[in-house]
Amino acid sequence: MTVDTIAGLLDQxxxxxxxxxxxxxxxxAALTVSEVAKLAKAGxxxxxxxxxxxGVTVAWQLPSQSSAAVLMLALARMPVVQAPVLHLYRRREVRAALDAAGAQVLIVDRSTADNAPTDVPTIRLPDEFLGLLGGQPDLAVPDDTHSGHDVRWTYFTSGTTGHPKGVRHTDATLLAAARGYTTHLGLGDHPAEVGTIAFPIAHIGGILYVACALIGSFPVLMVPKIDAQLPRVLAANRVTLSGSSTAFYQLLLDAQLASxxxxxxxxxxxxxxxxxxxxxxxxxxxxxxxxxxPIVHAYGMTEAPTICVSQATDTEEQQVxxxxxxxxxxxxxxxxxxxxxxRGASVTPGYVDTEQWTNTTxxxxxxxxxxxxxxxxDGRIEITGRIKDLILRKGENISPDEVENELLxxxxxxxxxxxxxxxAQRGxxxxAVVRRSSRHRDITLDELCAFLDERGLMKQKWPERLVIVDEFPLTGLGKVAKSQLVEQLSGGTR
Known part of the structure; x- marks a missing residue:
């Protein structure tokens, strides 16, 4: 029988x-499935x-470590709503997230304790949290009787400005996403499969990948920090599946080229x-x-963590x-x-703010x-950009993604x-904002436009300004924070 709760899936x-x-x-270090289940009950x-x-809403802010995964699964056993908060957030962002979720409690550790607002009851995890749980007697815990359709999770839409939206989820919506993801990608099909959580575990992808690991019967490596050591870490742990965002792929490619x-x-x-x-x-x-x-890209968002997924059996053209x-x-x-x-089984039942949900349906x-x-x-979905990211130049809609793909x-x-x-003249x-490379010289605007000319891109879409930067401002998931980038280019004004 297919279980409809995350706690039930772990126990099974x-x-x-x-x-x-x-x-x-x-x-x-490695934790087995039974050890994780025992620690979650003790937690x-x-x-x-x-x-x-x-009945309370519990926010937590922890880095991508084993203790965070166990805490997440412990809360999934309890009659509460949990609201994971990206560990990169600081006090102002944490405050906004707690307000959006209506959280009554915040859980932190040593690394995030300074971000806790003073007016919210806060629980700080001990440094040796898993050791503490492992030393507890194996006592019975109340049966987990909640329905898979009860709202038990609140996540937050990403962004660098404005107030976050609290996105509600049930175990059923998350498991529908995880089962579709696992099946389409064939996760666990390799006899020595090893995946990763190489992004903030508080992102909705955190519970998605934990559920995928249980469904596909393979372990996941917790990677709390993405830096130049990443390729060595993945190789040493014989990782077969990894990834998160375009910036992640580019980091690995740069390391391959530099080698x-x-x-x-x-x-x-x-x-x-x-x-x-x-x-x-x-x-x-x-x-x-x-x-x-191959890069086997998927399409998802906080409101629907898995919508479309490529497959390993897709042609290169379909994957690209x-x-x-x-x-x-x-x-x-x-x-x-x-x-x-x-619409469908993996789509959120709505936002915490019902008016926000009404406005987006x-x-x-x-x-x-x-x-x-x-x-x-062929039944595949091609994403061509964001509605709000369109550039309106002299009445012409220009897709930034199209120009970026050509320039790359x-x-x-x-x-x-x-x-x-x-x-003033064009609207x-x-x-074009190009990140400076350590491997070659900077490009010029004339060279850039000549290249687009050769590629056959209409002149109206050519960049009229070129800026070279050392780094892009990024969201917590490693995507370019374009609204913040625009502010930087305009000297802080919009």
Missing amino acids: SALSRPHQPMILDTAG ARWLAEAGVRP GRDEPIIPSLRMLIGGGAPCPPELHREVRRRMGV NSCGRPIPGAQIRTAATGEIEL TPDGWFRTGDRGRLRP AHPLIDAVAVVGQPD EMVC
């Missing part, structure tokens, strides 16, 4: 394969004794997987050519130019404006994503963001 897995590794860390008792009462080696620097790797912003076709091709693995097919239970349509609309109940795209004849084919460009800037002008 602990009974059927108790000794299988589930959570790994970069120091070499639920510990949290109740620490003051977490039934000067023809053979892959991560020989165990069989697939890079991610979602969020569309992945540029040129990066797809370069990763496949240089690293010998689409984000795959809708998972079972997901329905997609496009409006006359090209905006993608959704159609009269017949479909969720308006804000993304533009099209349904291809230039040998002097490793990473680029195209944004609109206010202009908006097209600005």
